[in-house]
Amino acid sequence: MRSASSGPEPEPVGLTLVAGPEFSDELKSLDATMTSVEKVLDLPALRAQAADLEEQSGAPDLWNDPEAAQKVTSRLSHLQGSLRRVEGIRSRIDDLAVLWELAEGEEDQDTRDEALAELDKLKKDVEALEVQTLLNGEYDAREALVTVRAEAGGVDAADFTEMLMRMYLRWAERHGYKTEVYDTSYAEEAGIKSATFKVAAPYAYGTLSIEQGTHRLVRISPFDNQGRRQTSFAGVEVLPVVESDDHVEIPDDDIRVDVFRSSGPGGQGVNTTDSAVRITHLPTGIVVSCQNERSQIQNRASAMAVLQAKLLERRRQEEQARMDALKGDSSGSWGNQMRSYVLHPYQMVKDLRTDYETGNTQSVLDGEIDDFIEAGIRWRKSA
Incomplete structure (x- = not known):
């Protein structure tokens, strides 16, 4: 180990x-x-x-x-x-x-x-x-779209989701990679329900795709007045950014576009115009939104880019499923329950796939995750 x-x-x-x-x-x-x-x-x-x-x-x-x-x-x-x-x-x-x-x-x-x-x-x-040299997959050289989403755990899960978003943004900052936040949905009490951001660097997708899956946090909840230990979960999704030669066509009849007013923490309005955009892909039910750009046109363009990335990934998964069926591969997804962050009763971050771990939890949450990523890439290649 x-x-x-x-x-x-x-x-x-x-x-x-x-x-x-x-x-x-x-x-x-x-x-x-x-x-x-x-x-x-x-x-x-x-x-x-x-x-x-x-x-x-x-x-x-x-x-x-x-x-x-x-x-x-x-x-x-x-x-x-x-x-x-x-x-x-x-x-x-x-x-x-x-x-x-x-x-x-x-x-x-x-x-x-x-x-x-x-x-x-x-x-x-x-x-x-x-x-x-191990990043040689079809989309590994692409930039990445990362979505973090609160799962089970209530307000602690929302707080944990915001911690993970900060971790990845700090990781990108340490490497000098540009990031662009497309959408942030704030929780009512603390933290965020979800957020989507782009990491604009070559091989960002191949590198960060190892982070996809469910992350678990164990700590004394700062939101529990009885000081009880709380376990909460957050999901991470990583997609390759769509390029012009990917041919992801989306007919106008397949989408519904809604506009609304952008909101900040606690439901506060952050502008006075209906510039935020939500796009629903009717055939699949996929919903994406963008509210961080200055104009409705920019938000629509960004939301469409995210939708195209999700549809591209859906197509890739369907193709992979067909290949697995031909090969008789019935193994489950490796992404679920992939890492634990324990802040109480001891300090440890452990990857459940590679067994790589560290006791320096603060450095990990500050974006020092390269060792986990490296171990994960090697593990994935050998799996």
């Missing part, structure tokens, strides 16, 4: 005892893993894509279509960042071999310790890069 410490990072145990041949073997193994990662990522193809996008970004008429321009510049930035990351790690591996040779030649223990510390950091960085 993997676990994380609730305290500060411990010093690598026993690394200073590694002999020269052992260090060389570990470095060779790391070099081989990195070579495999580079092959899977196909660096020549990435460089060619980056060069093509650079040429597109220099076109004088690029910003005549702001949406297309944003996609070009965002994709270019991501590719350039990925290339810098891979090339930087490769350079560090090469430099480390030289550093260790220097330390051994001069029998300098301080330099040995520096090399050992760098080896430990490189192992973690290569492992994280290796996880990226």
